[in-house]
Structures are given as C-alpha cells and as structure tokens.
Amino acid sequence: MTSEIIKSQDLLKVDPVFGQLSYDNHEQVVFCNDKDTGLKAIIGIHNTVMGPALGGTRMWNYGSEWEALNDVLRLSRAMTFKSAITGLNLGGGKAVILGDAKTQKSPELMRKFGEFVHSLNGKYITAEDVGMETEDMDIVREVTPYVTGISQNKGGAGNPSPITAYGVFMGMKAAAKFKFGSEILEDKKVFVQGIGSVGEALVEHLVNEGADVTITDINKERLDEVSSKYGVTVFEGNDICDAEMDIYAPCALGATINDDTIYRLKASVVAGAANNQLAEELKHGKLLQERGIVYAPDFLINAGGIINVYAELENYDRQEIMRKTENIYNTTLEILENAKVNELTTHTAALNIAQERIEVRRRENSK
Numbered sequence: 001m002t003s004e005i006i007k008s009q010d011l012l013k014v015d016p017v018f019g020q021l022s023y024d025n026h027e028q029v030v031f032c033n034d035k036d037t038g039l040k041a042i043i044g045i046h047n048t049v050m051g052p053a054l055g056g057t058r059m060w061n062y063g064s065e066w067e068a069l070n071d072v073l074r075l076s077r078a079m080t081f082k083s084a085i086t087g088l089n090l091g092g093g094k095a096v097i098l099g100d101a102k103t104q105k106s107p108e109l110m111r112k113f114g115e116f117v118h119s120l121n122g123k124y125i126t127a128e129d130v131g132m133e134t135e136d137m138d139i140v141r142e143v144t145p146y147v148t149g150i151s152q153n154k155g156g157a158g159n160p161s162p163i164t165a166y167g168v169f170m171g172m173k174a175a176a177k178f179k180f181g182s183e184i185l186e187d188k189k190v191f192v193q194g195i196g197s198v199g200e201a202l203v204e205h206l207v208n209e210g211a212d213v214t215i216t217d218i219n220k221e222r223l224d225e226v227s228s229k230y231g232v233t234v235f236e237g238n239d240i241c242d243a244e245m246d247i248y249a250p251c252a253l254g255a256t257i258n259d260d261t262i263y264r265l266k267a268s269v270v271a272g273a274a275n276n277q278l279a280e281e282l283k284h285g286k287l288l289q290e291r292g293i294v295y296a297p298d299f300l301i302n303a304g305g306i307i308n309v310y311a312e313l314e315n316y317d318r319q320e321i322m323r324k325t326e327n328i329y330n331t332t333l334e335i336l337e338n339a340k341v342n343e344l345t346t347h348t349a350a351l352n353i354a355q356e357r358i359e360v361r362r363r364e365n366s367k
C-alpha cells in the first residue's frame, strides 16, 4: 500500500465540514460556485437565535479551500458573539469569496454572489469586509435586499470602517484606563498593524490624541501614503515582536497572537480591529493574562461597523450610531473589571455574557 493511498484513506475518515476544528455547531454552510464568472464562495451561518445572520464578505486569495472554510467558520462564529455582546438582534454569519480582490473581482461576480445571498431568503445578510468596497455592496443590492453597508446616496449607512475605527479607539481607551490608570493615549506608543480602511481611521484618532504611532502593512504604497499624511513612523523590521510598544493594535488579519508571538510581544495592551486575533482563544487568552497583557476582546471593540450597518435595518440615525459606538468604552471597562473579579480571561468574560444572552433568547424563542 503506497503512502498516497494511506493518505487519501485517512482523508476519507476526516469529516470535511463538521469535523473541522473551527466548526462550532454552525447551522448552515453554503458552497457557491459559478463557472461563468469564476465565483467560488462559502457562506457560513453560525447562529440565528438572536436574528438573521449578519456579517461581511471577505475576498481573499486563500492558500487552500481548507483555509477559506476555516476562515468563514471562525469569522461567522465571531459575528454571533459580536452582535450578542453589543445587544443587537442579529445572529452570526459571514461569507468568503476565494480569489484576489484586485484582479478577480468583477461586477458580474458580485451580482452572482448577490444571487446566492438572495437564495437564502434573508437568513444571511451580507456587508463588506476585507477586499470589499461600498460600491461592491451597491452591486449586490441590485439583486437582493439582503445587504447592508450600501452607499449613503442609495439610502445606506455607507462605509462602516470609520465607525469601526472609532469603536476600537473607545475600546483601546478603556483598556488603557484599566492598565495604565488613564484613558488618555497621549505619548503612548501604539503599533498599528494593517492600515487599510479601519487602520487608517484609527491612526487619525490616535494622532489627534497625541499618541506616538508606528504603522506596518504589507502594502508599501499604503505605508507611504498614510505615513506622509499623518506624520507617523513606519516600522522598518520584519518581526512585529521586535517593536517597542505600549499598545498593539492588530488591524490586518486574524491569529496574530499565536504560539510564535505570545511570549515575545512587547505590548502591555492588545486592542485592535482584526477579527479572531487569538489563534487559539482559550490558550492564547490565558497566556496573555498570565503575562499581564490586557486584551480588549476583538469581537467587543470592533462592533462599530455592525452597529453602523444595523442602523440600515432598524432606521436609527447617525447620532444613535455614534452613541452606541461610544458606549464600547463602558462595556469594555465593565468586562475587563468583570474578568479581574471573576479571575477569567477577558475573552472568556465577554464570551460568557454573549452566550448567556443567546441562551436566554433561545429559551424565549422556544416557548
């Protein structure tokens, strides 16, 4: 028997979806394929107890289909808890489109994707995420009402990223208050990884407050643009763990707190926009706690974007959006205190509250 045969037999024994490490009782996973446009997408619906599953669409050039599947499973699950902790009547969902957003995205592909979203009859409502723009959501809107984050001139709430950045800024201030005794970030060394839509808007808030900001990104043009616009320092090294920082703000992709970085990271606070910052929630949440690093849970502080798009569904105005987003400061502080008192990691403290709310609603729904 050759090793190849053993391998393929072993693979047959592995459950390809329900057996995935990131699978956590997701209600529905939809694989979308369209030969003409080249669309390959996966929609993950994690939980709809609190309401329809709302979450953005990410277009990314994944290394493999497994990577894409695991990403959508992790991202959709995070949305469930994000909406629950924020008090929104929404469930958790997310979509990924496999491919390079710069070269493979087309209006036809986005329209076809919209048709797949529409086929779910509102159980999943989409929005933008990495690799997507407000204009892409406008195209999706041509074929389905189940999309948020469309342009303001088309009646939508527009780009959610500045609101997300404001919420992250609020969460960061709360974490600073908890760790350093003051929420004022003036002169604090803040390291922003990923200066896309959210990262740049966060840099602006930080600079306005007088923080000492260093940025990094894989996109050299963005680095030049943002550093000259705000007068911030560009990180010259290859390893973020070499950088001196008080606060680490991950604003690129997830899992940057992992076995490799956890013991070497020089930050005292972690507060950023990226989803799923902890490669392994329990393990890395605990290790951060043991190292005395205050972690502002990602799904709690990056909820500004979903607050913004939820306004489209509930018809509340800009003032209410800002009020709800500003409240991330209070919620974060409460959760950090709760974690301390109950000797929990901050991630677990936030997750427990979200899960409790979902459980209460589940019981109400089944009455």
Ligand code: NAD
Residues within 6 Å of the ligand: 128, 129, 130, 131, 160, 161, 162, 164, 193, 194, 195, 196, 197, 198, 199, 216, 217, 218, 219, 222, 251, 252, 253, 254, 273, 274, 275, 302, 303, 305, 306
């Ligand atoms: P974006 O695509 O506009 O920006 C991402 C940036 O990260 C890009 O500039 C990219 O070049 C950079 N990047 C990618 N890999 C990197 C790496 N290894 N090192 C350094 N930089 C890297 O995305 P965005 O909308 O700004 O979102 C950023 C993060 O925040 C994502 O994880 C997203 O899921 C999360 N988030 C965004 C929103 C929102 O409203 N846009 C809401 C909640 C969460």
